[in-house]
Each structure stands twice: as structure tokens, then as C-alpha cells.
Amino acid sequence: MPTRAQSLAEAARLRAFFERAGATPVETPILQPAETLLDLYGEDIRARAYVTSDALRGEQMLRPDFTVPVVQMHMASGADPARYTYAGEVFRRQEQDEARANEFLQVGYEVFDRASPAAADAEVFALMAEALGRLRLRAATGDIGILMAAVRGLDTTDARKAALMRHIWRPRRFRALLDRFAGRAAMPAGRAGLLADPSPVPPGVPQIGKRGADEIEARIAALRADAAAAPISAPEMNGLDALLQVSEKLPLALQRLGDVAVDLPSITPALHRFEQRIAALSQRGIDVDSLDFEASYGRTSMEYYDGFVFGFYAEGRPDLPPVATGGRYDALTRQLGRGDAIPAVGGVLRPGLMLDLAEDAA
Amino acid sequence: MSLKLGVPSKGRLMEKTFDWFARAGVHLSRSGSDREYAGTVSGIDGMSLVLLSAGEIPRELAAGRIHLGVTGTDLIHEKLPRWDRQVEPLAELRFGEADLILAVPQFWVDVQTLDDLDAVCAAFRRRHGHRLRIATKYHRLVREFLRQAGVSDYALVDSQGATEGTVANETAEAVADITSTGETLRANHLKILDDGLILRSQATLWQSRVSQFDAAGRAALDDLNSRLLARA
Numbered sequence: 001m002p003t004r005a006q007s008l009a010e011a012a013r014l015r016a017f018f019e020r021a022g023a024t025p026v027e028t029p030i031l032q033p034a035e036t037l038l039d040l041y042g043e044d045i046r047a048r049a050y051v052t053s054d055a056l057r058g059e060q061m062l063r064p065d066f067t068v069p070v071v072q073m074h075m076a077s078g079a080d081p082a083r084y085t086y087a088g089e090v091f092r093r094q095e096q097d098e099a100r101a102n103e104f105l106q107v108g109y110e111v112f113d114r115a116s117p118a119a120a121d122a123e124v125f126a127l128m129a130e131a132l133g134r135l136r137l138r139a140a141t142g143d144i145g146i147l148m149a150a151v152r153g154l155d156t157t158d159a160r161k162a163a164l165m166r167h168i169w170r171p172r173r174f175r176a177l178l179d180r181f182a183g184r185a186a187m188p189a190g191r192a193g194l195l196a197d198p199s200p201v202p203p204g205v206p207q208i209g210k211r212g213a214d215e216i217e218a219r220i221a222a223l224r225a226d227a228a229a230a231p232i233s234a235p236e237m238n239g240l241d242a243l244l245q246v247s248e249k250l251p252l253a254l255q256r257l258g259d260v261a262v263d264l265p266s267i268t269p270a271l272h273r274f275e276q277r278i279a280a281l282s283q284r285g286i287d288v289d290s291l292d293f294e295a296s297y298g299r300t301s302m303e304y305y306d307g308f309v310f311g312f313y314a315e316g317r318p319d320l321p322p323v324a325t326g327g328r329y330d331a332l333t334r335q336l337g338r339g340d341a342i343p344a345v346g347g348v349l350r351p352g353l354m355l356d357l358a359e360d361a362a
Numbered sequence: 363m364s365l366k367l368g369v370p371s372k373g374r375l376m377e378k379t380f381d382w383f384a385r386a387g388v389h390l391s392r393s394g395s396d397r398e399y400a401g402t403v404s405g406i407d408g409m410s411l412v413l414l415s416a417g418e419i420p421r422e423l424a425a426g427r428i429h430l431g432v433t434g435t436d437l438i439h440e441k442l443p444r445w446d447r448q449v450e451p452l453a454e455l456r457f458g459e460a461d462l463i464l465a466v467p468q469f470w471v472d473v474q475t476l477d478d479l480d481a482v483c484a485a486f487r488r489r490h491g492h493r494l495r496i497a498t499k500y501h502r503l504v505r506e507f508l509r510q511a512g513v514s515d516y517a518l519v520d521s522q523g524a525t526e527g528t529v530a531n532e533t534a535e536a537v538a539d540i541t542s543t544g545e546t547l548r549a550n551h552l553k554i555l556d557d558g559l560i561l562r563s564q565a566t567l568w569q570s571r572v573s574q575f576d577a578a579g580r581a582a583l584d585d586l587n588s589r590l591l592a593r594a
Binding site for chain 2: 095207210
């Protein structure tokens with residue numbers, strides 16, 4: 001195990017590497033307002049982040065990652081385009097596995113650039129790969145943007161598309177919704193009766209709470225509209241199933257997704273971006289013929305990524321978390337930018353893990 | 363040192379625990395006045411009684427400061443994330459039965475399941491500009507339950523008592539609380555979701571997996587175990 005001093009020195013070395021690549025070093029506060037993170041991630045963040053509070057500022061969280069404060073800083077005052085690097089501790093509450101660190105160093109590199117998303121994706125990935133040096137790691141990549149484009153292009157109601165988009169990062173719930181919208185799952189018991197009943201609120205039931213009768217009526221109307229809408233077609237469902245199963249090396253993945261686009265033509269622009277990214281990665285010296293692509297990658301753990309996603313994993317050490325992760329988060333800049341938005345992509349490394357693995361290899 | 367048994371310090375839970383042990387020939391009693399939290403044990407050698415708040419018993423077991431403790435499954439699961447590594451159930455006491463459940467207003471005729479709740483959470487947030495609030499004191503259990511069910515856009519608000527009243531008072535839209543007969547829920551015009559059972563709980567005798575035993579304590583535990591076995 002490396003000492004803390006060794007990890008700090010490694011973090012400083014990596015940050016200097018990203019500075020030489022053109023990034024401005026930035027610092028962010030360790031205490032973050034809890035409300036921003038809760039609005040973004042929901043209550044689940046409480047299982048992953050330490051919460052503290054005082055009587056004046058209310059709930060605060062110990063920084064669980066740098067991306068959110070760096071995006072906020074950039075949206076408030078950043079230059080355009082901009083590249084940033086940072087190094088510091090992040091804190092992760094652990095409830096299941098005490099072997100996992102609850103405090104560790106991260107070094108990151110973030111690119112806010114409108115010019116060429118494909119080039120920026122490749123720039124971040126290639127710099128991460130270079131920073132990781134000779135460690136024996138397996139890289140995994142994916143692209144949440146392709147699945148999002150497929151959902152947006154479905155020939156179904158906007159309400160269904162919105163429900164699917166909301167759960168794109170929760171594969172089980174996404175699948176349950178999809179099966180229902182395709183008519184593959186039965187209507188819940190009692191639902192037919194509710195929809196047929198002209199006045200479903202029985203008399204004598206007091207209206208309590210903040211959710212009003214108009215909201216209940218609006219939901220019943222929405223359920224009736226949904227029941228009347230045609231199911232998502234079999235070709236589209238087959239297309240989605242095929243899309244989610246794509247797991248190949250990059251060029252072959254593009255080819256498979258091209259086949260999927262026959263049933264789901266709306267993914268074509270996202271596939272052009274994928275193709276441009278492959279070319280940009282290749283230009284940066286990445287061996288794309290041996291790089292893995294999984295269409296479902298990044299759907300469970302990376303909640304704000306909405307395009308290119310990647311991770312680097314130690315071979316033969318499934319017990320370890322990824323040594324580096326990253327991806328594109330255009331939508332996050334819009335959410336945190338109060339109406340403003342800019343294409344953004346970034347990644348983080350874990351210097352402590354890198355030293356650990358280098359010792360193993362030595 | 364002896365075998366330390368932690369028991370809830372007041373109310374029906376204490377009395378029923380005393381009765382339960384008495385049927386195994388172990389006589390527990392509170393010494394001195396009603397206000398004094400000290401206890402005595404007779405009918406078995408090498409055991410001592412520690413009276414504690416039911417909510418503190420999980421922590422004391424996990425720290426190994428008591429060897430045995432009586433408390434509800436709900437509190438063990440809520441307070442000890444890896445409870446199965448920290449404590450072991452020795453016997454279910456068949457009282458203190460209660461379910462941790464998720465309930466919404468009866469008036470919400472459009473909500474029967476967690477699926478419905480999730481859809482309503484999304485609409486509620488759009489309409490009111492804040493997440494749908496669920497009042498509870500079982501934060502970890504409820505959050506984990508909702509995460510596994512894929513429910514999002516809700517907020518947990520802390521409620522340490524009179525939780526069923528929070529909806530009418532408009533400090534929450536739904537509740538997650540312990541119920542045994544459902545009467546308090548009905549009186550407050552709430553209903554349980556069809557798939558809203560989070561945990562079945564009852565008073566249980568737990569053994570700490572981390573506490574150290576001396577010879578006298580080990581002998582007392584063996585004695586107690588053989589009496590429980592004989593009774594079963």
C-alpha cells in the first residue's frame with residue numbers, strides 16, 4: 001500500500017501532466033451544499049456521500065466528486081472554451097464493503113469545448129490512457145447517447161418517451177416500463193376498473209395532503225391516454241433489444257449498430273458521432289481495433305453521463321474499483337447552468353490505486 | 363465478567379421480554395425503584411441484565427459491549443447495515459410484531475403500487491418544484507427499498523413520532539412507518555401500497571458476533587441455549 005505522502009506526490013505529478021496538456025488548475029470547496037447534489041442524484045446520494053450540517057447553512061456534503069463543483073464554477077465564470085485539472089480528496093460513504101476506501105485522491109481533466117465533441121472525447125480518453133502509462137488495464141467504452149437517441153426516436157407518445165428517458169440509468173425500471181409500453185406486461189390489477197370508473201374517488205374519503213384532486217384527475221387522464229395508445233412496435237422493441245446487446249470491438253460495434261439503425265433510424269446521427277469519435281481516437285494513436293464497446297456500459301453507475309463513457313479496470317483484480325472513469329455530460333451543464341449549456345467531457349484517475357497496482361506489478 | 367443481556371428499559375416490550383425469559387426459568391427484574399435503570403437476574407448463573415433504550419441495543423451489540431440483546435428486527439436492520447455479520451438471531455420472541463410499510467393517502471385512487479408512486483413522484487416534482495416527501499425514521503431501509511424498486515424523485519424527511527399525521531399537516535406526502543394492525547393508518551386516511559411492505563419485524567433475541575466471552579459467560583450462554591432448545 002502506498003503511503004499518503006506517496007499518493008499526494010503521484011496526484012501532483014498527474015495534475016502537472018494535465019497542466020502541460022493545456023489545463024488550468026482549479027480548486028473546489030470540500031463542503032458542498034447538499035441540496036444541489038440531492039436535486040441531481042436524488043436520495044440515493046445519501047447512501048454514497050457523507051452528510052453534515054450546521055444551523056446556518058443547513059445540510060452540507062463532503063465532496064463526493066469534483067465534476068459538479070467544477071461545472072458550477074465553469075458555468076458561473078468560465079472562459080469558453082476551457083480545460084481544467086484538479087487534484088484532491090473525495091469522500092464516499094461505505095455501507096456494504098469496508099475494504100473500499102471512504103476517502104481517496106482523484107485527479108481530473110475536464111474539457112468544455114463547442115468545437116468538436118468527437119475530438120474532445122478522444123482527447124480526454126487518450127490523455128487518461130497516457131497518464132495511466134504502463135499499468136496493465138482493460139478499457140471499457142460505451143455511449144449512452146445512442147440509447148437516448150433510440151428512445152427519443154420511438155414511434156410512441158411523448159409521455160412514454162419522457163418516462164423511459166427518466167429511467168435510462170436504472171436498467172430494471174427501464175425494462176419494466178418498456179415491457180409495459182410494448183404490451184408485453186399485463187395491466188396492474190384494479191387498473192382497468194379505475195380507468196372505466198367515471199368518478200373514481202369514492203365519497204367520504206377526505207382529501208388530505210398537498211397533492212390535489214386535480215393532480216389525481218390529471219394522472220387518471222394520462223393513464224387513460226396511455227391505455228388508448230398503440231403499443232411500441234415489435235420491430236422497434238427488437239431494435240432496442242439488439243442495441244442493448246451490442247458488445248464488440250469498436251469497428252464491429254459500429255457495424256452492428258448500423259444494422260440496428262434499420263429498425264431505429266433515429267440513432268443515425270448518434271452513430272455518425274460514434275464514427276467520428278472512432279476516427280478521432282485512431283488519430284490520437286488509440287488502437288481502436290482492440291478497444292471494447294458495450295452499448296449498455298455506464299448505465300448503472302454513471303448517472304450524469306449522456307454520451308461517450310469509459311472506464312479503465314485492473315486486469316485480474318475484479319475486487320478493485322475502476323482506476324479511471326469518465327464521459328460526456330452535456331445535459332449536466334444545462335441543468336447547472338441556469339439556461340446556459342456547453343458540450344463537456346472529462347475523466348478522473350485514482351493515483352492511490354495506480355501506485356498500488358504499480359507495486360503489484362513490480 | 364458475565365453474560366450481559368440488554369433489554370428495553372421500559373413499557374410492554376420490557377414486561378413481555380421478562381415474561382418470555384421467565385418461561386425459560388430465567389427471572390429478570392428491575393431493581394430498586396421504577397426510575398432506576400438497573401436490573402437483577404435469578405434462576406441462572408453468570409448472567410447480568412442491562413436496561414437500555416430499544417434503539418441503542420443494536421449499537422451495543424455491534425460494539426460487543428453486551429453479549430445478548432432483545433430488540434426489533436426493524437431497528438437491527440436500520441442501524442446495522444451489515445447486521446448479518448455483526449449479530450445473529452437466537453430466537454424470535456413472537457411479540458412486538460410489526461411491519462415497516464409505505465403508505466399514501468386513501469384519496470390517491472390512482473396509486474396502488476410502487477410503479478404508480480414513481481410516476482406520481484415525477485409529476486409531483488414538475489408541479490410543485492420539490493421532490494415528493496416521504497416521512498420516516500427508517501431512512502436507510504426505506505432508501506434501499508426504493509432504490510431497489512427504481513423509485514426516484516422523492517425526498518425522505520425525518521419524523522421521529524406521529525408520522526401518520528405528517529400528510530394531513532402537509533409536511534410530507536407519504537409515510538414509511540411501523541404498523542401492527544393498520545388502525546392508526548386508517549384513522550389518518552392512509553393506505554398501504556400493494557407492494558409497500560418493506561420489512562416484517564418482531565422482538566428478537568440477538569447474539570453479538572463480536573463480543574468476547576469469559577468461561578462464566580460462555581457457560582451461561584450454553585445454559586441459556588439448552589433451555590431455549592428444550593422449550594422449542
